Amino acid sequence: MKEGDRWGPMLSVAWLGAGLVHVALAFLWAPDPRSTSWADPIAFRIFFFHVPLAWSGYLAFGIVFAASIVFLRTRNARWDHLAVASAGVGVVLISLALVTGALWQEAETGEYWRWDDARLFTTFVLWLVYLAYVALRSTGEGGEGEARMAAIYGIVAFASVPISFFSVRLLPALHPPPGSREYMTPVFVAVLLVGVVVFTLLYLLLLRHRLALLKQALTLEEAKQSLEGA
Amino acid sequence: MNSGKAWSIAKKDLRSELRSREGATTLVFLSLLILFVFRGILDPRLGARDPALVAGILWATFFFVGTVGVAGTYGRERDRGTLEGLVLAPGGAFAVYLGKLAATAALTVAVNSLSLLFLGVLFNYDFGGVIVLVWLVMLAGTLGFLSIGSVIAALVRGARSRDALITILLIPITLFSIVMPSVSATAALLGGSGTLTSNLYTMVPATVVFVALAYLLFPFVLEE
Numbered sequence: 001m002k003e004g005d006r007w008g009p010m011l012s013v014a015w016l017g018a019g020l021v022h023v024a025l026a027f028l029w030a031p032d033p034r035s036t037s038w039a040d041p042i043a044f045r046i047f048f049f050h051v052p053l054a055w056s057g058y059l060a061f062g063i064v065f066a067a068s069i070v071f072l073r074t075r076n077a078r079w080d081h082l083a084v085a086s087a088g089v090g091v092v093l094i095s096l097a098l099v100t101g102a103l104w105q106e107a108e109t110g111e112y113w114r115w116d117d118a119r120l121f122t123t124f125v126l127w128l129v130y131l132a133y134v135a136l137r138s139t140g141e142g143g144e145g146e147a148r149m150a151a152i153y154g155i156v157a158f159a160s161v162p163i164s165f166f167s168v169r170l171l172p173a174l175h176p177p178p179g180s181r182e183y184m185t186p187v188f189v190a191v192l193l194v195g196v197v198v199f200t201l202l203y204l205l206l207l208r209h210r211l212a213l214l215k216q217a218l219t220l221e222e223a224k225q226s227l228e229g230a
Numbered sequence: 231m232n233s234g235k236a237w238s239i240a241k242k243d244l245r246s247e248l249r250s251r252e253g254a255t256t257l258v259f260l261s262l263l264i265l266f267v268f269r270g271i272l273d274p275r276l277g278a279r280d281p282a283l284v285a286g287i288l289w290a291t292f293f294f295v296g297t298v299g300v301a302g303t304y305g306r307e308r309d310r311g312t313l314e315g316l317v318l319a320p321g322g323a324f325a326v327y328l329g330k331l332a333a334t335a336a337l338t339v340a341v342n343s344l345s346l347l348f349l350g351v352l353f354n355y356d357f358g359g360v361i362v363l364v365w366l367v368m369l370a371g372t373l374g375f376l377s378i379g380s381v382i383a384a385l386v387r388g389a390r391s392r393d394a395l396i397t398i399l400l401i402p403i404t405l406f407s408i409v410m411p412s413v414s415a416t417a418a419l420l421g422g423s424g425t426l427t428s429n430l431y432t433m434v435p436a437t438v439v440f441v442a443l444a445y446l447l448f449p450f451v452l453e454e
Binding site: 121125128129131132135136139145148149151152153155156157159160224 | 236381382389390391395401
């Protein structure tokens, strides 16, 4: 038995507990926002999940960028594994952030998607870029060549994000600007912070599982090769 | 030395293109086909009077011609096994990038100029005096697009599904930083909303960043 197998389920259960606490806080403890500024106070609670999801997704993509640079410098496959695992998890998290954002938007304005929202736009580009990264990793090239290709794309991709942000800067900021609204009460901030911690832990947990899977796939591949060689 | 190597590579590519015309034939035909498709799917009664529509059709054409154009440059070297020679020649990896970029840009800009003509004829559209400015925006947008497109094309040159990969990887990176500002700038020139300068302020810095990325990453890109 590998060490990952022993701790994996326990960590998952622990995270589930933390996640339930966060759900309870978001729905039971946090007060309704002033109904004048938000059409739907229940849908407003999506905020406690939407923002942490987006945050952990951005974190995941930042890790892809950093791991890609380190891989190009050191050529240690471990960093490549970190990049590919982080990209996969990041795409899932940002997908959820986009879905929760769309649902919330619909509840507030009746529209799922607004192309004139700069931050939504940028996040959508980010999502496309890393979906392309995942597609690149699914071509089945394998080996050092694919890892090098992906690392370079991981760097180009991350660098393209601020450029995209820059290019949509002329759009009006429809997104709720952070830190300037009446809803930012201490309780609200506390629940949001719990959310950020919970979803950062979710990222780390999924990353850990993904890395363990990659390691097992590699072990399997090596075993196959040694059998063929024998 | 660098510029010498880049120049030699560009000359070699253009000479080879002039002799075989394998890139140009495909690209001109592609450009015509895309414009035909737009002519076919749009109601002729609408006409092409809306600047945003004309700019969109133009850039959809430029975009796909550019993608196919850039795909050929490194793919051919790879298929013929000649890329190694270019890498080993003294002068560095960035010179290979610049030379290839220059040759691809020359070909693509030539085909895009023809596309402007085709659009004028097929859609019965009169550009009037702004045609020179539209051409310059096309030049800026095409260079920006190819500046990072060359990196991607070189990167996936060995992959089995390289043509599909170039499209998949290139669209998200350039759509918002190069293509959309180009469309917007073109539409502004043709009398639509938006301004020329604010879009150029996006495209030009983006191109500079892309070239800088190419400078930093091309030695890694060319590894075998």
